[in-house]
Amino acid sequence: MCELLALSFNMSVNFKLSIKVFRRRGEVNPDGWGIAFYPDEAAVVIKEPASSIGSRLFNFLMSYSEVSSRIFIAHVRLASRGEIAYKNTHPFIRELNGRDYVFAHNGTIRDYKRFRLGRFKPIGETDSEYIFCHLLSEIERRGVVSWSREDFSWLHGKFRALNKYGSLNCLLSDGEYLFAYHDIEGYNGLHYVWRGSPFSKVKLLDEDFEIDLQEIKDPGERGYVIATKPLTSEEWLSFTPGELVVLRNGEIVYRSSMPKLSSEEVNVLKFIRESPHRVSLKMISSEYSLPIDHARDIIRRLLCKGLIKQDSRDRVGWSSQDATFYTNPPLRDEIDHLLYLQVE
Structure with missing residues (x-):
């Protein structure tokens, strides 16, 4: 092959x-x-x-x-x-x-x-x-x-x-x-x-x-x-x-199709999507009472799947607790459909 x-x-x-x-x-x-x-x-x-x-x-x-x-x-x-x-x-x-x-x-x-x-x-x-x-x-x-x-x-x-x-x-x-x-x-x-x-x-x-x-x-x-x-x-x-x-x-x-997500990935993705501001790794850890390393692993998987992006204004790498994220603009319609959001 x-x-x-x-x-x-x-x-x-x-x-x-x-x-x-x-x-x-x-x-x-x-x-x-x-x-x-x-x-x-x-x-x-x-x-x-x-x-x-x-x-x-x-x-x-x-x-x-x-x-x-x-x-x-x-x-x-x-x-x-x-x-x-x-x-x-x-x-x-x-x-x-x-x-x-x-x-x-x-x-x-x-x-x-x-x-x-x-x-x-x-x-x-x-x-x-x-x-x-x-x-x-x-x-x-x-x-x-x-x-x-x-x-x-x-x-x-x-x-x-x-x-x-x-x-x-x-x-x-x-x-x-x-x-x-x-x-x-x-x-x-x-x-x-x-x-x-x-x-x-x-x-x-x-x-x-x-x-x-x-x-x-x-x-x-x-x-x-x-x-x-x-x-x-x-x-x-x-x-x-x-x-x-x-x-x-x-x-x-x-x-053309969305990747499979765990329940934790769905929750974090929804939190980022619904936030009016960029969301930090520290905020995600606090919101879901997750150890920072566990929250970091979820973020890494969402980055790999192309569903989120790190803010270009950050002065730290993606794995820092101060790194901030937002949903990937070209995929937001698909993300909203996945999360069953009604976004005006």
Whole structure:
């Protein structure tokens, strides 16, 4: 089975940590690897129809410190349709409306040529590149230049329509937004983790050592890592089957479905939503008579799910008892629906 990896952060970051672990997934997906990133408005795609294990090109990328971006998309391939060749190696790239779109897919779509194409045509033989060309044609036909919430919902419908004909986990980006869709049947999994300062020590799951993220991360760095399977010992969350999540600058700006919440998470989320002012971690601890560490864990989970944000005026990290929070504006309608609030 192919595997996917993506990053979305609020600043340009280096991908060495995540890609170091992800590279090992090439042992069981030996038919190609590829990485796409955006040094500026233009995308760079580097790929090879060979295993990432032992690749000299991959070694060079790992040692090249100038590779940085707010968005990364990576893929390791186990060929299911199409020969092992550069033209069939993910990610794929096309230009539309002055933006470089990049796409990677895990799964198999049957009878894929039933979907119409426009001016975008595949070069290789894969169903993946074909449906990418189909999606771009549909985006062009809709006239999407600047993405809106209505466009996100429309794109979700397009993914669901494709998903009816097979398995579909995919990553799409235009350099501003990162779109991540998980198969309706939960095929092969798709997970995500949020990272923000203060960072913790983590164990790399496919490597035999632990690393302190606080020592290698910029204090202002915040964002998400998405992968088919968790890469580290952190608390990764699963996508809901059939869900589309859209990220921009390391923040979730759209979810087609709300994540599962514990009763404690619901209570804290409601408290934050109904407060006329930003709410501090200390206030949450006091309101629910919770130990500060327990309240902190609830806040971390709500941050990871993209439902709340820390106030940018804070002079402390998110885990400080003086850190303050509010609900994520793009998701407030969904949050209100979840909480059964009648907000005028």
